[in-house]
Amino acid sequence: MISINGILLVLKYIAAIIIFACIVLTPAYLASANGRSKYDKMRVRMGSLMFGWSFIGWLFALFISAKK
Numbered sequence: 001m002i003s004i005n006g007i008l009l010v011l012k013y014i015a016a017i018i019i020f021a022c023i024v025l026t027p028a029y030l031a032s033a034n035g036r037s038k039y040d041k042m043r044v045r046m047g048s049l050m051f052g053w054s055f056i057g058w059l060f061a062l063f064i065s066a067k068k
Helices: 005-032 039-052 055-066
Strands: none
Touching: 005 039, 005 055, 039 055
């Protein structure tokens, strides 16, 4: 039998995954929204994918995507 605690635990993990995905994909979205060139968009996506697990890599991708 499925308990309420089990359902809440699953919902909590789903929410955490969605929030994490939004945070990781923010630099790529900003690069598209700011009208960056294809090269800059690719650089942001690759930096986010390869170094997104580290805070420094994520900041690098965010800096590249947001600079004007």
